[in-house]
Amino acid sequence: MADDQSAMNELHWLIDMVQTIEVGLVVLDKDYNIQLWNGFMENHSGVSPNSIKGKNLFKQFDYLPSKWLKHKMESVFQLKNRAFISWEQRPFIFQFKNYRPITGRADFMYQNVTLLPLSSLTGEVTHLSMIVYDVTDVAINKLQLKAVNESLEVLSQIDGLTQLYNRRHWQLCMQKEFDRNSRYGDETTLVMLDIDNFKLINDTYGHQAGDKVIQNVSHLIKKSLRETDCAGRYGGEEFGVVLANTPAANALFFAERLRKKVEQSETVFDEQIIKVTISIGICDIQPEVLTSEAWLCLADQALYQAKESGRNSCAIHQHNNN
Numbered sequence: 001m002a003d004d005q006s007a008m009n010e011l012h013w014l015i016d017m018v019q020t021i022e023v024g025l026v027v028l029d030k031d032y033n034i035q036l037w038n039g040f041m042e043n044h045s046g047v048s049p050n051s052i053k054g055k056n057l058f059k060q061f062d063y064l065p066s067k068w069l070k071h072k073m074e075s076v077f078q079l080k081n082r083a084f085i086s087w088e089q090r091p092f093i094f095q096f097k098n099y100r101p102i103t104g105r106a107d108f109m110y111q112n113v114t115l116l117p118l119s120s121l122t123g124e125v126t127h128l129s130m131i132v133y134d135v136t137d138v139a140i141n142k143l144q145l146k147a148v149n150e151s152l153e154v155l156s157q158i159d160g161l162t163q164l165y166n167r168r169h170w171q172l173c174m175q176k177e178f179d180r181n182s183r184y185g186d187e188t189t190l191v192m193l194d195i196d197n198f199k200l201i202n203d204t205y206g207h208q209a210g211d212k213v214i215q216n217v218s219h220l221i222k223k224s225l226r227e228t229d230c231a232g233r234y235g236g237e238e239f240g241v242v243l244a245n246t247p248a249a250n251a252l253f254f255a256e257r258l259r260k261k262v263e264q265s266e267t268v269f270d271e272q273i274i275k276v277t278i279s280i281g282i283c284d285i286q287p288e289v290l291t292s293e294a295w296l297c298l299a300d301q302a303l304y305q306a307k308e309s310g311r312n313s314c315a316i317h318q319h320n321n322n
């Protein structure tokens with residue numbers, strides 16, 4: 001008798017907690033009919049448990065991304081696994097207003113949602129539970145930080161993906177070297193390089209894999225530099241390196257070393273090994289090169305030549321006086 005009383009108490013407490021907890025709890029049957037709708041869901045939707053019990057979730061909330069969400073729910077039923085939906089994937093599932101004072105600027109409640117299979121006494125998954133977490137504070141903080149970082153990054157000289165100089169800053173750097181060369185006649189060489197058949201990498205492995213390849217090549221470039229060299233990401237998968245105090249013949253050593261390093265390296269993405277090669281164009285400054293733009297153009301022509309000769313190779317621009 002005492003045990004019964006205690007069990008009843010426990011059940012009562014549990015029900016009380018389910019109703020008052022600051023987390024949304026919904027139980028659905030296999031036809032997506034609502035079997036449980038706790039106090040959190042009632043408070044934020046304005047719909048009471050009594051009025052919604054037995055109703056179809058997707059008919060009741062026609063804004064829900066039904067195809068996508070049903071697909072996720074189906075997999076929970078079939079695989080008997082949990083599924084998670086992060087606010088970064090979709091800011092919210094339920095359109096609830098945000099009432100939090102600190103993050104008052106958010107128009108809606110950001111949510112993380114867990115889908116949980118619920119088994120019957122026979123072990124069969126007959127229902128699933130949606131657990132809805134209000135993560136507005138975390139999301140707003142993260143978004144604000146991201147916005148600040150983004151504006152700082154735009155202002156800075158560094159390319160976000162590769163951590164090399166961005167195009168704008170690299171071009172300034174190249175211009176400075178060109179001017180210095182005009183004044184002091186130092187030997188300076190420009191090296192332009194480009195990942196071969198990069199479109200194919202993106203098409204085969206996806207853009208994220210492509211980004212990782214770009215990062216890997218950038219890393220190898222960085223490791224090959226001396227302190228006085230200046231490397232930047234000129235375009236998507238094209239890079240420029242200004243080698244100060246280096247004649248073209250020596251730049252070829254640098255270029256060949258880098259070409260081989262890239263050829264031998266591997267980028268691992270999603271357990272797949274991706275191998276790439278690069279083509280390289282080299283151009284030093286001779287009297288006929290009158291501007292930094294012309295210098296860049298000649299190095300680019302040499303790069304084109306390297307591509308034409310079958311890729312994975314280096315080409316030096318031959319000046320008319322040579």
Ligand SMILES: Nc1nc2c(ncn2[C@@H]2O[C@H](COP(=O)(O)OP(=O)(O)OP(=O)(O)O)[C@@H](O)[C@H]2O)c(=O)[nH]1
Pocket residue numbers: 161194195196197198199200202206207208209210211214235236237307311
């Ligand atoms: N993943 C990724 N791809 C990029 C980025 N920037 C540019 N690309 C892609 O790089 C590819 C460059 O392709 P193309 O210019 O045709 O050259 P390619 O396929 O490398 O061929 P070759 O240069 O002739 O060897 C394009 O598909 C761009 O979309 C980036 O930041 N990340």
